[in-house]
Amino acid sequence: MNERQNLRIGRTLMEMTIANHIVRIDRDQCIGSGNCVKVAPQIFEIDEDNLVRFREEIGSITAEQLIEACDVCPVDALSVIDATGQQIVPRS
Ligand code: SF4
Numbered sequence: 210m211n212e213r214q215n216l217r218i219g220r221t222l223m224e225m226t227i228a229n230h231i232v233r234i235d236r237d238q239c240i241g242s243g244n245c246v247k248v249a250p251q252i253f254e255i256d257e258d259n260l261v262r263f264r265e266e267i268g269s270i271t272a273e274q275l276i277e278a279c280d281v282c283p284v285d286a287l288s289v290i291d292a293t294g295q296q297i298v299p300r301s
Contacts, residue, residue, distance in 0.1 A: 225263050227252065228272045230297070231290040232279065236260045238286035245287060249278035261286070 223234040232252075241259035245252075251268030252275065253261050270278075279287035279298040289298040 223263060225267070227267065228270055228275050229292050230272055230275060231288075232263075232275065233288040233290075234261055234263070235286045235288070236262070238284050239282075240284055240286075242283055244281040244283065245278045248281055249274060252278065 221236040223236065225232050239260045241255060241261070243255055243261075245261060246255060249270055252264060252270055254264050256262050276289055276297055279289045280300070282299075285299040287298060288296060290296050
C-alpha cells in the first residue's frame with residue numbers, strides 16, 4: 210500500500226513515502242532524461258519545465274521496481290531510503 214504523503218520542501222526538493230521507502234527528488238539535479246519515467250510511469254512524470262515530479266495519483270509499485278527506477282537516474286537526482294534509514298540509492 211502506498212502512502213500519499215507528499216512533502217514539498219521548497220520548489221526543488223520533493224519527498225514521498227512509497228512501498229515503505231522514502232523517495233526524494235532533487236529537481237535541481239534533474240536533467241529531464243526521462244529514464245525514471247520509463248521504468249516507473251505510475252510514479253513519476255515530466256512536468257512543463259521538463260523536470261521530474263511525483264504523479265498526482267501514484268500507482269502501485271514494488272520496492273524492487275521503485276529502486277530500479279531511481280537507480281537509472283544518470284545524475285543521482287533520486288534518492289531512496291529504506292525503513293531502517295539506510296540509503297539504497299544512490300549507491301555509495
Ligand atoms: S532519471 Fe533523473 S534526470 Fe532523468 S528525469 Fe528522472 S530524475 Fe530527472
